[in-house]
Amino acid sequence: MTTNQILIVSLISLLLVMLPAFGLSKLFQKAGVPAWKAFVPFYNTWTMLEIAKRPKHWFFWQFIPVVGWFVTMGILIEFVKCFNKFSFWEHTLTCLLPFVYFPMIGMDQKTRFIGPEGVKHYKKTPVREWVDAGIFAIVAATLIRTFIFEAYTIPTGSMEKTLLVNDFLFVSKLSYGPRIPNTPLAVPFVHHSLPGSTTKSYSELIKLPYSRWFASPVKRNDVVVFNFPDGDTVINKPEFQSMYPYYNVARQFGNGNMDLGRQMILSDPETYPLVIRPVDKRENYIKRCVAIAGDTLEVREGRVYINGEPGFVPPKSxxxxxxxxxxxxxxxxxxxxxxxxxxxxxxxxxxxxxxxxxxxxxxxxxxxxxxxxxxxxxxxxLIRPDAVPPTKFTIDIYPHDGKHKWTEDFYGPIWIPKKGATITLTADNYSIYERAIRVFEGNQLERQGDQFIINGQSTNQYTFKMNYFWMMGDNRHQSQDSRFWGFVPEDHVVGEAWIIWMSLNKGIRWNRLFRTIH
CATH class of the missing domain: 3.30.70 (Alpha-Beta Plaits)
Known part of the structure; x- marks a missing residue:
């Protein structure tokens, strides 16, 4: 773990023992213990173990990274039992909302201290034992998946030879800061659809805005997992999804005319059923970040240049x-x-x-x-601009406007939007930045001849609210990447590819196990 990641884990551990302090002070008083002990980090958990007469070695387990969080939750549960709190919902509130629940019961005159002797008289049913164990496992795994790391499998060869099909990775959520889910009401351990179906696995009754704890910037040349930017609208059939994206289908149906292709799809909802997905439920992609916010990127004869200088060449690209x-x-x-x-x-x-x-x-x-x-x-x-049909510039290659005669090997120059930077919109760059301004940053944007209307105001100036990144696969001629669909906004970034923990190809690829990713 990096120093930054260690600090993040430590801060979360500290918050777990300090947020409930006010309510703990009231409960300590009920137990005959001085209230001030509740406000001393970790001494308060030592005191809880003394009150509940639980093993003192639990105290030291709290300092194991990540695992310690769940030990602290366990100490809180053992402590609250001493106040005759044994129900499932009471233990759930203790784990998830102790800073709210503890003050409630601490100031409740009906709540009394029964001590560890009183706890011995309570026995769980076998069903309750299994339910508690199952719920704890789900909560623990969900927290780890959200805040620490997540498993990911390489499905395609777009990153070969750096990453191979059926490499199993751990993706670090700490590298760029854990992103809070936009849709917290979801079935655990699945992505956007229930297994074996096209039914949504999440509810949008609660929708949270983009938020990232302890954010750190994506660095140039990192291998990054992110939500597919063009995955906001998908044709909800297995043969489409991100393999054959909705926007690609619409451009092809309209022979480069997006509006015409969209109408053709909308006119046949049975063949092309559409679904709109929030950011965190769009397909996961993995690519290398070749350019960061504020960079100017160009590809000349297959070679990437950043700000006019030759870019990093991945050794296995x-x-x-x-x-x-x-x-x-x-x-x-x-x-x-x-x-x-x-x-x-x-x-x-x-x-x-x-x-x-x-x-x-x-x-x-x-x-x-x-x-x-x-x-x-x-x-x-090399794929040269003068050797491809004109439809390549309207259907395949971003920004799909027919004016920018770019290919996979001859691309740009293109400037990557940076938070706080202001651009002047022109007829030439409108198609490049239009989607970022309108879709990713939620503005109303219209073009009327040479005039631009942003949120009802006539202006050709726009200041970006987010950082953006340019992602490319190491297998440059077999990768659907930013050259085809454009920028990746910072709110789409999931985490950094960290380590290969398993790799399969007609058996285990032993030489790839526990290999870090560069």
């Missing part, structure tokens, strides 16, 4: 090359061991004709092949 060999047979095991190329994988390796192949290669593999004498030539297969 891949590009597509055309390779002509000297005719020597290619041994599968040798190619895998020496160049990390799986010649049985059609996405990595394809024979075009004779001794000419397409290969997905890392920079290290290219250098080795050039020195090996195995190849006659290595040519990067």
């Amino acid at each position: 891949q590009l597509l090359y055309e390779i002509e060999t000297n005719g020597q047979p290619l041994n599968a095991e040798f190619m895998k061991d020496e160049y990390d190329i799986d010649i049985n994988d059609e996405q990595e390796f394809a024979r075009l004709s004779g001794n000419v192949f397409n290969m997905l290669l890392t920079a290290e593999a290219v250098e080795k092949l050039q020195k090996s004498g195995l190849v006659k030539r290595i040519t990067p297969l």
